Amino acid sequence: MPLLRKRNLVLFFVIKILVIGLFISGCQEGTNKSPVSALLVEPVSFNQAEDGDKTISGTVILSAAGSVETPLPDVTVALKYEGQIVSTTRTTTNDGKFFFTNLPEGLFDIIAAYGSTYYKEERYVVRIAGQIQSPADPIKIAVSVK
Structure with a gap:
């Protein structure tokens, strides 16, 4: 059971990092x-x-x-x-x-x-x-x- 929780926690952080990365790259000010x-x-x-x-x-x-x-x-x-x-x-x-x-x-x-x-x-x-x-x-x- 602890292995499953650890895996879910790692998956959660990976998804969170991807979402934050997409948000930041989509909100950068460009050349207009x-x-x-x-x-x-x-x-x-x-x-x-x-x-x-x-x-x-x-x-x-x-x-x-x-x-x-x-x-x-x-x-x-x-x-x-x-x-x-x-x-x-x-x-x-x-x-x-x-x-x-x-x-x-x-x-x-x-x-x-x-x-x-x-x-x-x-x-x-x-x-x-x-x-x-x-x-x-x-x-x-x-x-x-x-």
Whole structure:
């Protein structure tokens, strides 16, 4: 009987070490780069009751130290609501403008993806409550390119 207990104890510690190792390796901070296709998933729709009349719009600009703000065309911009992508658009003009319409009140994350293979996620939180939007519309999103 003591051999069985010792074996179970060893097995327990091995499993515990594996679980801790998987947790640590899965939670390491990486390069913060993901395929652009991660933003191009099928967007989740709002429920009919959640549809609203709010709009978020803005411009994606290139941010470089000491330079003028340059609007960026062809940047994928995604909107997240409650952790899920709800809308994706691609700027098609040279002025880098984007917009999201028919939004309910709430907290939104805006993610900008620049480049054909990888993007650096630039996250901006927008709060819409009543007639107030923070930050104010239109928004400027500065994307840093390495």
